[in-house]
Amino acid sequence: KNQVEQSPQSLIILEGKNCTLQCNYTVSPFSNLRWYKQDTGRGPVSLTIMTFSENTKSNGRYTATLDADTKQSSLHITASQLSDSASYICVVSYHYGGSQGNLIFGKGTKLSVKP
């Protein structure tokens, strides 16, 4: 069964600290993996996309990794800021019936950055 599991469910850190969010998936055949950030009361916004051949990709203080062998991805946030407080959602796309457009959503990790 195609699934995306995220951990931890929630996380509280102090401003300036680093943190790592995890995403494990059993989606097959894999197409790509995206991390989205959802601020409270807003729609999710894409942070980064990882394809099968990519191991690491950075977007400012956000660094995503992908291990296609173990089917794991992580999102590392460096020097956290109060504005990083949000839910982070892992979304995996897979091939099905000739389409690459099928998406499986994780349940998200709620990050709270405290001053």
Add this chain to the structure above:
Amino acid sequence: DTAVSQTPKYLVTQMGNDKSIKCEQNLGHDTMYWYKQDSKKFLKIMFSYNNKELIINETVPNRFSPKSPDKAHLNLHINSLELGDSAVYFCASSQVLGGELFFGEGSRLTVL
């Protein structure tokens, strides 16, 4: 210059009523979606349209009926509203099916 806009942002109504949520995108995308986000914040696909054609229709009560008059619009009509329909409904679009999703700001529906 909002990319994906949906209205209304808030909707409070009584059980049994019928309501609609409208969505428009000005990104020139071919694919539009409706997602439901429940109280546990889990985003769940409801419908997907590609070039005005229904592509994905998840297990959703037939009280929910999407309508796409053109590629830039995807509206959601809900009949006979129930308490369990209370949620935030997000419209989204992507250039291609399964591509990067661009979400609207959400429509919070409260059924009393």
